[in-house]
Amino acid sequence: MLDWLGDLLRSTPGLALFGCLAAGFTLGRARFWKITLGGVAGTLLVALAVGLLDVTLTPELRNVAFALFIFTLGYLAGPSFFASLNRKALRYAVFTVIQVVTLVALVCATTVALRLDQGTAAGLLAGGTTSSSVLGTAGEAIGALPVGPERIRELQSNLATAYSIAYIFSLVTLIMFTSQFVPMLMRVDLREQAGALWRKLGGEPERSDSTARAVPGVVGRVYVVSEAHGRTLAQLAEALGTGAAVERLRRGGEITPCAPGTVLQHGDRLVVVGEREALLQAERLIGPETLGTGGDPLSLDVVEVVITDPRYRGWTLERLHRQVPPRGVFVTGLSRMEHDLPVKPWTDITTGDTVRLTGAAHDLDAYTPLLGVRINPAIKADLSFIALGVVVGMLVGKLSVPMGGVPLSLGIGGGCLFSGLFFGWLRARHPTYGQYHPAAAQVIQQFGLATFVCAVGLSAGPAAITLLKQYGVLLPVVAVLVTVIPALLSLWVGARLMKLPAPLVAGSIAGQQCSTPAVDAVREAAGNTTPLMSYTIVYAFSAVLLPLLGPLIVVLAGALP
Numbered sequence: 418m419l420d421w422l423g424d425l426l427r428s429t430p431g432l433a434l435f436g437c438l439a440a441g442f443t444l445g446r447a448r449f450w451k452i453t454l455g456g457v458a459g460t461l462l463v464a465l466a467v468g469l470l471d472v473t474l475t476p477e478l479r480n481v482a483f484a485l486f487i488f489t490l491g492y493l494a495g496p497s498f499f500a501s502l503n504r505k506a507l508r509y510a511v512f513t514v515i516q517v518v519t520l521v522a523l524v525c526a527t528t529v530a531l532r533l534d535q536g537t538a539a540g541l542l543a544g545g546t547t548s549s550s551v552l553g554t555a556g557e558a559i560g561a562l563p564v565g566p567e568r569i570r571e572l573q574s575n576l577a578t579a580y581s582i583a584y585i586f587s588l589v590t591l592i593m594f595t596s597q598f599v600p601m602l603m604r605v606d607l608r609e610q611a612g613a614l615w616r617k618l619g620g621e622p623e624r625s626d627s628t629a630r631a632v633p634g635v636v637g638r639v640y641v642v643s644e645a646h647g648r649t650l651a652q653l654a655e656a657l658g659t660g661a662a663v664e665r666l667r668r669g670g671e672i673t674p675c676a677p678g679t680v681l682q683h684g685d686r687l688v689v690v691g692e693r694e695a696l697l698q699a700e701r702l703i704g705p706e707t708l709g710t711g712g713d714p715l716s717l718d719v720v721e722v723v724i725t726d727p728r729y730r731g732w733t734l735e736r737l738h739r740q741v742p743p744r745g746v747f748v749t750g751l752s753r754m755e756h757d758l759p760v761k762p763w764t765d766i767t768t769g770d771t772v773r774l775t776g777a778a779h780d781l782d783a784y785t786p787l788l789g790v791r792i793n794p795a796i797k798a799d800l801s802f803i804a805l806g807v808v809v810g811m812l813v814g815k816l817s818v819p820m821g822g823v824p825l826s827l828g829i830g831g832g833c834l835f836s837g838l839f840f841g842w843l844r845a846r847h848p849t850y851g852q853y854h855p856a857a858a859q860v861i862q863q864f865g866l867a868t869f870v871c872a873v874g875l876s877a878g879p880a881a882i883t884l885l886k887q888y889g890v891l892l893p894v895v896a897v898l899v900t901v902i903p904a905l906l907s908l909w910v911g912a913r914l915m916k917l918p919a920p921l922v923a924g925s926i927a928g929q930q931c932s933t934p935a936v937d938a939v940r941e942a943a944g945n946t947t948p949l950m951s952y953t954i955v956y957a958f959s960a961v962l963l964p965l966l967g968p969l970i971v972v973l974a975g976a977l978p
Contacts, residue, residue, distance in 0.1 A: 423470035423471060438460055441871070458585070461581055482869045488837040491838040492840055493862070509951060512928065515910065516907070521542075525973055525977060527541065534575060543555055546963055557968075576873065587899070591926075591932055596941070614921075635775045636692075638688075638706055643704035650681065666686075668686075691747070732767075733765055735762035796852050798861070810833030810837065921948065924947075
């Protein structure tokens with residue numbers, strides 16, 4: 418049976434790839450206590466098992482998949498990374514520095530103590546960061562080593578196996594540390610402190626992801642003018658405040674243009690759109706609410722806009738609302754690098770953020786150009802722009818500088834990462850081209866990385882068992898240490914030196930390892946999204962710097978005695 422299955426998979430490599438992806442992402446969704454491995458880690462575990470049947474994928478497929486992944490990673494992180502290069506956000510870069518310096522030092526010390534080869538050392542580092550991007554750059558660096566193909570295959574096998582073991586133990590450790598041990602060591606109640614911080618910043622109780630408002634936040638109402646008789650529309654707008662706007666005036670059955678100087682008369686019908694709280698006083702200011710006729714209803718559109726104007730860096734939503742006042746347009750969502758942020762007056766915005774706006778079509782048409790570029794839902798990805806970026810990245814990766822007789826280069830990983838950063842920044846500055854819808858980018862990023870990881874896992878084969886026999890329990894123990902020690906240092910710096918509250922400390926520690934499962938656990942323990950305030954900033958720095966550690970540790974491990 419196994420011989421037949423092996424022959425089938427070897428004759429049809431695509432079947433092996435998609436079979437591993439299907440089984441791996443199914444395994445990745447399985448929940449163990451509060452932990453899910455994720456699709457990439459699940460795919461690697463399945464691929465390691467299938468690799469025992471001597472099934473492999475071509476190196477070309479692996480390189481193409483990795484190039485797409487690493488370019489997309491840089492593309493998404495580019496605007497936020499460059500926007501974070503300011504005094505307020507740069508102080509959070511200390512968490513990434515702690516992670517990078519401590520992790521490299523610990524892995525180098527372990528390499529010398531246990532006499533690890535380059536593949537095992539790189540796998541330990543990649544798993545210790547819980548960052549699959551490090552696995553990708555390390556695997557590419559090993560593939561470029563001036564050794565024979567058998568030795569490369571052995572090192573990549575050790576890389577995949579060490580990563581799998583370290584990832585599982587590091588992920589469990591990180592989730593427990595950020596959600597349980599951070600508040601315990603700081604001697605605070607995480608939920609209570611997060612609630613206090615939320616209230617201090619003007620927040621209200623959050624809904625869970627599985628619930629929706631029984632009453633919509635942005636609504637439209639029809640009023641018959643009585644109290645507002647004799648007032649101009651400008652005077653009424655001032656009385657209503659910024660939370661509501663008159664969108665339509667019907668007089669004598671005919672729609673009348675809504676000019677600021679228009680004087681309202683008894684019997685006029687006004688369609689007013691705004692936040693539900695703001696409309697509570699509208700009946701007192703205008704007149705009785707009434708049912709709309711066939712011509713009264715007004716459709717509200719929902720659009721997503723990428724902020725591209727650099728002047729908004731460091732602004733809050735309150736400042737944006739005050740200095741660039743919208744008329745009839747309301748912010749109903751805000752996300753940064755695929756993470757939703759609270760829509761509150763104190764929330765910081767920056768270039769690269771995606772804002773969801775709700776309002777009448779003509780109001781949206783007037784307001785969205787002031788922020789940036791509207792995402793066209795019909796265009797998921799500008800493939801010409803993306804392909805050009807990958808080409809540039811591959812060409813940059815081929816450039817080499819001789820050092821000590823050894824040619825050093827960025828490789829596909831480093832070249833496409835920096836190309837992605839540049840093209841993402843370029844898109845933010847010139848948004849008329851290069852659209853890459855966040856949903857499409859997420860699919861490409863996941864598929865590219867999962868395909869690369871599958872190729873690495875399949876190539877590992879039976880050699881994985883040899884590594885497990887050689888080191889046994891030592892790899893899990895070291896994996897826990899390389900996760901805990903940087904986290905403890907970051908906890909001390911964040912709590913004692915920077916005086917940050919526990920939710921921000923925990924979010925920063927999750928961000929320095931780019932760990933979405935960890936920040937999800939912290940957010941669940943905190944009861945609100947305050948940990949994301951620090952997580953997204955630190956994540957932007959770590960997403961750029963951590964992938965560079967893969968080639969670095971391969972070089973260092975080869976040079977160490």
